Amino acid sequence: MARFVLSRALKAVLTVWIAITSTFFLLRLLPGDPTTLMVEGDMTPEMQAALLKTYGLDRPLWEQYVSYLRELVQGNLGISFRQIQPVVDIIVDRLPWTLLLAGTAFVVTVAVGIPIGVAAAVNRGRWLDRALQALGIGGHALFVPSVAMLLLVFLGARLGWFPIGGAIDPDTRGAAAYLSLAHHLVLPVLSLVLVQLGPYALTLRTNMIEVLGEDYIRAAQARGLSARRRVWKHGLRNAILPALTLMGLQLGTLVGGAVLTETVFAYPGVGRLIFEAVGQQDYPVLQGAFIMLAVTVVFANALTDMFYAVLNPRIRL
Amino acid sequence: MSAPVLTEQAVPPVAPAVARRSWFAYLRQPSAALSVLVLVVMVALALLAPVIADEPAGAGPDVLQPPSGAHWFGTDDLGQDIFAQVVWGTRTSLVIGLAASLIAIVLGTAIGLASAYFRPIDAVATVVTDVMLALPTLPLMIMLAAVVNPSLWTLTLIIGFFAWPEVARLIRSQGLVISAMPYIDGARVLGASGWRIVTREILPAVVSLVIVSVLLTASRAVISEAGLSFLGLGDPDAWSWGRILLNAQRSGVVAIAWWQTLFPSVAILLLVLAATVAGMRFNDTRDPRRNGA
Numbered sequence: 001m002a003r004f005v006l007s008r009a010l011k012a013v014l015t016v017w018i019a020i021t022s023t024f025f026l027l028r029l030l031p032g033d034p035t036t037l038m039v040e041g042d043m044t045p046e047m048q049a050a051l052l053k054t055y056g057l058d059r060p061l062w063e064q065y066v067s068y069l070r071e072l073v074q075g076n077l078g079i080s081f082r083q084i085q086p087v088v089d090i091i092v093d094r095l096p097w098t099l100l101l102a103g104t105a106f107v108v109t110v111a112v113g114i115p116i117g118v119a120a121a122v123n124r125g126r127w128l129d130r131a132l133q134a135l136g137i138g139g140h141a142l143f144v145p146s147v148a149m150l151l152l153v154f155l156g157a158r159l160g161w162f163p164i165g166g167a168i169d170p171d172t173r174g175a176a177a178y179l180s181l182a183h184h185l186v187l188p189v190l191s192l193v194l195v196q197l198g199p200y201a202l203t204l205r206t207n208m209i210e211v212l213g214e215d216y217i218r219a220a221q222a223r224g225l226s227a228r229r230r231v232w233k234h235g236l237r238n239a240i241l242p243a244l245t246l247m248g249l250q251l252g253t254l255v256g257g258a259v260l261t262e263t264v265f266a267y268p269g270v271g272r273l274i275f276e277a278v279g280q281q282d283y284p285v286l287q288g289a290f291i292m293l294a295v296t297v298v299f300a301n302a303l304t305d306m307f308y309a310v311l312n313p314r315i316r317l
Numbered sequence: 318m319s320a321p322v323l324t325e326q327a328v329p330p331v332a333p334a335v336a337r338r339s340w341f342a343y344l345r346q347p348s349a350a351l352s353v354l355v356l357v358v359m360v361a362l363a364l365l366a367p368v369i370a371d372e373p374a375g376a377g378p379d380v381l382q383p384p385s386g387a388h389w390f391g392t393d394d395l396g397q398d399i400f401a402q403v404v405w406g407t408r409t410s411l412v413i414g415l416a417a418s419l420i421a422i423v424l425g426t427a428i429g430l431a432s433a434y435f436r437p438i439d440a441v442a443t444v445v446t447d448v449m450l451a452l453p454t455l456p457l458m459i460m461l462a463a464v465v466n467p468s469l470w471t472l473t474l475i476i477g478f479f480a481w482p483e484v485a486r487l488i489r490s491q492g493l494v495i496s497a498m499p500y501i502d503g504a505r506v507l508g509a510s511g512w513r514i515v516t517r518e519i520l521p522a523v524v525s526l527v528i529v530s531v532l533l534t535a536s537r538a539v540i541s542e543a544g545l546s547f548l549g550l551g552d553p554d555a556w557s558w559g560r561i562l563l564n565a566q567r568s569g570v571v572a573i574a575w576w577q578t579l580f581p582s583v584a585i586l587l588l589v590l591a592a593t594v595a596g597m598r599f600n601d602t603r604d605p606r607r608n609g610a
Contacts, residue, residue: 018448023460030464137597141590143540145547145562146582149571157572164572249450256455260544264566274456278463278549286463290456297453 005306012302019294020072024065027287077288082280087288091270095292097167098269102251102258104185105192109200110247112193114240117204121212121239122231129205136202139195144257148191148264155187162187165266188261195257196250203246207239214238241312248304251297342602349598355591363407370401373556384576391576393561394568399577403584405556410588413473413542418535420477425484425534426520426527432485433492434515442485449482455544462550469552476541483537484530488523495522525599532596536589543585558585 052058059067071078077087120129156164162183163169169180211217212235220230262271270289277285344350362369377396384391390399428446432439458475465471495501496519504514545551546559547566558581565577 015448015451018444019452019457023457026461027464030461137593138590140536140593141586143543143582143585143589145544145559145566146578146585149562149566149578150575150582153571153575153578252451252453252455255453256544259455259459260547263548274459275548278459281463283460283464286456286460290453290460293453293456298451301451 001309004309008302008305012298015298016291016295019298020069020291021065023287023290024068025061027283028061028064072291077291078284080282080285082277082282082285087284090273090285091288091292094268094270094273095296097267098255098258098262098271098293099296101185101188101262101267101269102192102254104189105196105258106247106251106254108189108193109196113197113201113204113243114236116197117201117243118208118231118236118239120201120205121208124209132198132201132205135198136205137198139198139202142195144191144195144260145264147194148188148261151187151191152264167268184265184267188265188267191261191264192254192257196254200243200247204239204243207242208235211235211239237311241308244304244308244311248301248308251300251304255293255297343599346598346602348594349602352591352595352598355587356595359407359411359588359591362404363411366404366408370398370404372405373397373401381570381574390580391574393564393574393577394570399561399580402556402561403558403580406558406561406581406584407588409469409546409552409555409557410539410542410585413469413476414535414539414588414592416473417477417480417538417542418531420474421480421484421534421538422527422531424478425481425530426488426523428481429485429488430492430515430519430523433489434496434511434519439489442489446482446485449479450486454479455541458541458545459548459550462545467550467552469555472542472545472550472552476538476545480534480538480541484534487526487530491523491526492519495519529596529600532592532599536592536596539585539589539592558582 049058057064075088077091079085080087080090083090116128116132120132123129152164156162164187167181167184168177169184172180208231212231217230217234220234225234258269259271259274261267262269263275266272270293274286274289276282277289344353366372374397375395377392377398379388379392380396381394382388382392382396388398388400390403392398393402428442432442458479461475462472465475501514501518504518509518542551542557543559543562546557547563548559549563551557551560551563561581562578565571565574568574571578
């Protein structure tokens with residue numbers, strides 16, 4: 001087990017390193033590189049040179065890369081162009097909100113998706129199964145901001161059931177604060193769940209149907225195990241494995257969805273920060289946000305794989 | 318969440334005569350015919366946009382009008398006609414969707430086929446594909462789009478460049494099955510070069526999968542374009558469905574002007590759904606186990 005964990009963690013580190021390296025060079029080779037973007041038109045050449053020197057942009061690319069990597073390892077993502085503050089501090093302030101939003105959406109999708117997928121597989125061809133197939137395909141066509149904005153307009157603004165923006169009412173304390181937190185979370189989470197649920201449950205259904213046709217399920221039937229036990233104990237355990245891997249692989253999409261949802265609901269996470277940084281052309285923040293989200297997604301994915309190894313009866317580590 | 322629409326299953330190549338019959342069978346399915354119809358209407362809207370509606374520009378007198386006979390989809394806070402914006406946005410979505418999809422298809426097919434047949438390439442290509450699939454694509458595209466000057470071209474390149482790994486993975490898995498078939502060994506024994514085997518023997522066998530991928534990749538590209546435009550990274554000179562939603566969000570009238578949100582959203586849904594269903598049904602048709610060919 002220790003060896004598996006180590007090699008999986010190593011792979012995650014390698015992935016992050018490749019991502020950081022390639023984006024570093026890509027950003028500096030693109031036509032509008034940070035050097036020209038940072039320098040504003042009405043500066044004297046001396047001022048430009050001084051500014052470039054401050055940010056170390058006058059040195060050879062290779063040297064810049066090495067020092068960039070050295071700083072990165074020490075947790076330095078540079079200084080924001082607009083808010084004179086380390087990028088790391090800005091992002092670390094915002095990251096918990098994104099983790100809360102994406103994590104809740106993940107858990108809700110799995111918790112609701114599993115029973116729906118199993119029920120559809122057991123009642124194959126019935127209305128629930130047909131509805132799920134339509135939803136599974138339709139989910140691919142849903143655009144996160146569309147769903148989020150329509151929820152905001154109808155459930156938030158028109159009916160007034162939920163707050164239309166923010167993450168918490170700052171005037172609440174204690175239990176009321178948690179309640180306010182949950183209340184603000186409903187629509188953003190719902191936007192993400194509505195988009196993901198169909199395709200997820202549909203995948204689970206397909207796996208489940210395959211598993212229910214396996215010999216060991218029929219053997220369980222022959223041994224006289226009840227249908228409920230066959231489906232929920234033997235079937236689900238095997239059907240859930242591929243679905244879990246899929247969910248891990250889709251974390252990147254989930255984070256992308258969170259960026260869009262946070263923008264709609266002015267939710268104070270990294271996604272909203274990205275939207276603000278785009279408007280202010282704050283490139284260090286954009287680069288830092290990408291790196292932090294990439295690290296989060298890659299390591300969450302590694303954790304999913306480790307979880308898979310623990311669950312899978314065929315892998316004994 | 319976009320779970321793979323296609324399962325990576327091996328399907329033997331289809332003979333030309335069967336292929337013609339299956340085109341007919343394809344359009345006889347109501348869902349396929351309907352999807353193709355929606356796609357044709359969208360293309361017509363994009364081509365005829367100048368005839369259908371004037372390109373929205375400047376402010377108009379009718380501000381925030383709900384849908385009516387004069388303004389089918391209502392107007393925004395500047396008095397611009399939403400219907401005209403949606404029609405002109407069709408152009409952007411279709412052009413970027415198709416062009417980005419073509420870039421992704423060419424790259425993905427080349428990389429997928431090369432790694433299916435040439436072992437050393439496979440090792441490198443698999444690592445690169447895995448890395449790209451593991452990363453959050455939207456933040457990555459945002460970062461790059463923010464640095465370059467946003468235009469239809471740069472958006473197309475960025476979206477196309479990050480969409481190829483899924484194609485490569487799909488083509489590779491099918492290509493691996495084909496590479497293991499006896500007729501490939503036969504070609505090798507006859508002295509065919511690796512290039513010839515890949516382009517003349519393996520490529521024709523995966524070409525129907527490539528067509529399916531064009532549609533599915535295009536539908537993802539449309540979503541990506543809408544997402545980037547919604548975040549303010551679209552071409553400032555071109556109307557886009559994502560930009561209409563951004564305007565609704567920015568002007569602070571979302572709660573009143575529901576029409577500014579609803580109509581572009583429906584347009585995105587219809588286009589992406591039509592492309593996805595058309596691709597999936599095509600995939601079903603080429604599968605001999607389903608149509609009994």
